[in-house]
Amino acid sequence: EAGVTQFPSHSVIEKGQTVTLRCDPISGHDNLYWYRRVMGKEIKFLLHFVKESKQDESGMPNNRFLAERTGGTYSTLKVQPAELEDSGVYFCASSRLTGANTEAFFGQGTRLTVV
Amino acid sequence: GEDVEQSLFLSVREGDSSVINCTYTDSSSTYLYWYKQEPGAGLQLLTYIFSNMDMKQDQRLTVLLNKKDKHLSLRIADTQTGDSAIYFCAERSGGYQKVTFGIGTKLQVIP
Numbered sequence: 001e002a003g004v005t006q007f008p009s010h011s012v013i014e015k016g017q018t019v020t021l022r023c024d025p026i027s028g029h030d031n032l033y034w035y036r037r038v039m040g041k042e043i044k045f046l047l048h049f050v051k052e053s054k055q056d057e058s059g060m061p062n063n064r065f066l067a068e069r070t071g072g073t074y075s076t077l078k079v080q081p082a083e084l085e086d087s088g089v090y091f092c093a094s095s096r097l098t099g100a101n102t103e104a105f106f107g108q109g110t111r112l113t114v115v
Numbered sequence: 116g117e118d119v120e121q122s123l124f125l126s127v128r129e130g131d132s133s134v135i136n137c138t139y140t141d142s143s144s145t146y147l148y149w150y151k152q153e154p155g156a157g158l159q160l161l162t163y164i165f166s167n168m169d170m171k172q173d174q175r176l177t178v179l180l181n182k183k184d185k186h187l188s189l190r191i192a193d194t195q196t197g198d199s200a201i202y203f204c205a206e207r208s209g210g211y212q213k214v215t216f217g218i219g220t221k222l223q224v225i226p
Binding site: 003004031033035040041042043044045048055056059091093095103104105106107108109 | 119150155156157158159160163203205212213214215216217218219
C-alpha cells in the first residue's frame, strides 16, 4: 500500500510568486490534514478535510492560502502571493474516517523556501 | 488553547536509556502520541497511549503518563545510533481529529 505522498519535496520561490503543493493521501482515507512547521517551531495544524469538505480550517494563516480537495481524493495547497514567513515544511496526513483511534499517516513533507 | 511543551535537545551515549519529557495543557486530551522524524523523512507514529492508561510498553519503548500533572514521557532503552531523530509529543481530544504537536526534541546518540 502506498503511503501519503507529497509533491514537490522541495520548492524555492521568490516572494510574490505562487506555489502549489500537492498531497496524495492513502487510498480510502477520507480524512486529510495539512500541517506546517516553521523553522524551530511547533508543527501547526492548518486544516482538515473530510472527503471534499473542509471540516476545520481554523489554522489557515490568512487568505493567501487556499486548500482544495476536489473529488475527495488528492489535495492542493496554494500560496498566492508567497511571503518570506511562509517558509517552512508543509506536512500532509491522512486517516480513515471511522475507528476509535484512527492513526494519521504523514507524508515526507514539502520544504518551501521563499526568498 | 492547547499547548504541548518539550525540551529541544537531548544527547545520550549509545547503549544508555533516553528519556524525553513532555507536558501538555489540555485536560480533555484523550490520545497522546510520540512521533519520530528522521532526517529527510516524514513523521512516523512511534507509539500512543490513551489518557486512561498510566503506562504502555512496546519493545524498547516505554511511555509513562501522569494525567494529574499532564506529563508524558518516552523512554528508549538501549538507545542506538539509529534512534537519532526528532521526537514530537502530540495530543488529541477524543472525537476531534486535530492533533496538537510540541516543538520536537532532537535526540543525538553518541557512539
